[in-house]
Each structure stands twice: as C-alpha cells, then as structure tokens.
Amino acid sequence: MAAIQSRSDEQSKLWNGSAGCAWVEAQAMLDRTLQPFEDLLVQAVSASGARRVLDVGCGTGSTTRAIARVLGATGRSAGIDISEQMIDAARMLTELDRTSAEFICADAQTHAFAPASFDLIMSRFGTMFFTDPVAAFANLRRAGAQGATLCSIVWRSPEENPFMTTAERAAAPLLPNLQPRRADAAGQFGLADARRMRAILEESGWTAIDIRPIDVTCTLPESELTSYGTRFGPVGVALREADPHTRAQVAKAVRSAFDPYVQGDEVRFTASCWLVGGRC
Numbered sequence: 342m343a344a345i346q347s348r349s350d351e352q353s354k355l356w357n358g359s360a361g362c363a364w365v366e367a368q369a370m371l372d373r374t375l376q377p378f379e380d381l382l383v384q385a386v387s388a389s390g391a392r393r394v395l396d397v398g399c400g401t402g403s404t405t406r407a408i409a410r411v412l413g414a415t416g417r418s419a420g421i422d423i424s425e426q427m428i429d430a431a432r433m434l435t436e437l438d439r440t441s442a443e444f445i446c447a448d449a450q451t452h453a454f455a456p457a458s459f460d461l462i463m464s465r466f467g468t469m470f471f472t473d474p475v476a477a478f479a480n481l482r483r484a485g486a487q488g489a490t491l492c493s494i495v496w497r498s499p500e501e502n503p504f505m506t507t508a509e510r511a512a513a514p515l516l517p518n519l520q521p522r523r524a525d526a527a528g529q530f531g532l533a534d535a536r537r538m539r540a541i542l543e544e545s546g547w548t549a550i551d552i553r554p555i556d557v558t559c560t561l562p563e564s565e566l567t568s569y570g571t572r573f574g575p576v577g578v579a580l581r582e583a584d585p586h587t588r589a590q591v592a593k594a595v596r597s598a599f600d601p602y603v604q605g606d607e608v609r610f611t612a613s614c615w616l617v618g619g620r621c
C-alpha cells in the first residue's frame with residue numbers, strides 16, 4: 342500500500358511538474374498532432390447518444406471542449422485531471438472558447454464522483470498512469486450509469502511505436518541517468534499489454550470488453566521536432582539535470598535520429614494504439 346502511494350505521488354509530482362509544464366507549453370502543437378484521436382472520440386460520443394461524458398486525464402481539455410460543442414447546452418462534458426497547471430490551462434482555453442466544458446482537478450483513481458453520473462467515460466491517452474489500475478477503473482465504473490460505456494485510447498507497445506522511443510534510443514549514450522521504461526508500470530505504455538488490460542477491466546467490474554488495435558497517422562511540423570524530442574518522456578526528465586553542452590549534444594543526436602520520419606517540412610508517424618471499450 343505504501344509503495345502504491347509513493348508511486349502515485351511520483352505520477353502526481355511529474356504531472357504537476359516538468360511533464361505538466363511541457364504539455365501546457367506545447368498544447369497547440371500536441372492538440373494538432375493528436376487531432377485524429379479527438380475526431381475518433383467525438384464520433385464515438387455522437388454515435389452513442391450519450392449526454393453526460395467524462396474525459397479522464399483530460400489535460401488541457403481539447404477533447405473535453407470538442408465534446409461540449411457536440412453536446413450543446415443540454416449536455417454535460419466534464420474533464421478530470423491530476424495536474425493543476427493542465428487544468429488551469431484547460432479552464433483558460435474554455436473561457437476563450439466559450440464552451441460549457443467543466444473541469445475537476447483531482448486523481449481519477451480515487452476521486453469521489455457522484456455515483457452513476459455519466460453515460461460515457463472516455464480518454465485520449467489519460468488512463469495509463471494509474472498506480473492501482475483495478476481500483477481506478479472500478480472507481481470510473483461506479484461513476485458510470487447502468488449501461489454506460491467506456492471508450493479509452495491507450496498506446497500499444499514501445500516496439501510497435503518506434504517513433505515514440507526514437508529520442509530515448511538516440512539520447513541513451515549521452516544520458517547515464519535516463520530512466521528505462523518499466524513494462525506494466527504507470528506510464529505511457531502502462532496498458533500496452535491487451536491481456537493485462539482485459540484482466541484489469543474484468544476485475545474492476547466492466548463488461549462487454551472490446552480491445553481493438555487502431556493505427557493512426559499523426560503529423561507535426563518539422564520545425565517543432567527537436568523541441569518535441571527533447572521535452573517529453575524520459576529524455577525530457579533526464580535533460581532537466583543536464584548541462585548546456587550535454588543538452589546541445591542530445592538535441593543534435595535526437596534530431597538526426599528522427600530523420601526517417603521527416604517529409605519536407607512535415608513529420609509523419611504511425612501511432613499504434615488500442616481502442617478500449619467496455620460497459621458498466
């Protein structure tokens with residue numbers, strides 16, 4: 342229990358620290374890159390007829406706002422996130438946008454949601470960071486009304502997502518403090534194992550579990566590639582402690598490692614993910 346608590350604090354610290362800052366600062370670029378997933382979730386909400394939607398690990402809230410626009414004034418689109426700076430940014434962007442999206446700053450694993458208060462629980466890459474995934478998905482299930490559905494997008498394995506690990510492979514020889522990825526631990530690839538994902542959902546009481554692979558082409562501007570490669574994930578964390586010379590060397594190595602993905606002024610990669618469905 343103490344170990345779970347300290348890992349939970351680790352995630353909270355990360356998302357309320359360097360990772361949260363990096364996501365807020367790169368919000369516009371990340372939202373453009375991840376737009377195809379937002380479109381997919383908006384389609385799922387429209388097709389389901391749901392009127393009360395929860396966006397888990399909503400970050401700066403692009404998907405929450407997109408769903409608020411679809412639901413209109415009579416629907417409810419709520420986002421929950423553990424990161425104060427991400428939620429602050431989400432609220433600010435929502436004010437500018439004049440949508441009715443609402444935001445909760447809390448840990449979705451333990452937050453006391455009103456029982457049976459949502460018809461659809463969805464997420465764009467926000468459910469892989471739970472330190473006790475069974476407890477978290479059970480908590481989310483209780484927030485769902487009878488028959489409510491789950492629609493969560495998570496990454497498949499690092500091997501199936503070479504773009505996502507390009508930076509750390511290039512930077513590893515230069516960064517002795519680079520943290521290795523731990524299989525099945527809270528993190529980007531924490532739910533990459535579909536059998537484990539199914540077992541987590543079964544144990545937390547979800548039914549009609551449906552886990553299917555989706556391969557989505559994403560793009561970002563070449564001009565943002567070095568910043569992208571050095572700000573996120575283990576490289577972003579390790580570089581916080583690096584001196585200027587190492588930072589420059591890493592930036593150079595990382596940028597050239599991404600060459601195979603560059604097409605003119607655009608970067609293209611395939612995001613290999615699971616689309617995870619279930620029913621309360």
Ligand SMILES: C[S@@+](CC[C@H](N)C(=O)[O-])C[C@H]1O[C@@H](n2cnc3c(N)ncnc32)[C@H](O)[C@@H]1O
Nearest residue numbers: 356398399400422423424448449465466467470
């Ligand atoms: C990869 S980001 C995705 C953000 C957003 N869904 C998007 O697509 O732009 C993961 C998000 O999950 C949030 N998160 C991590 N652990 C969480 C938890 N236990 N409860 C709520 N949010 C969490 C992080 O703060 C972060 O905003």
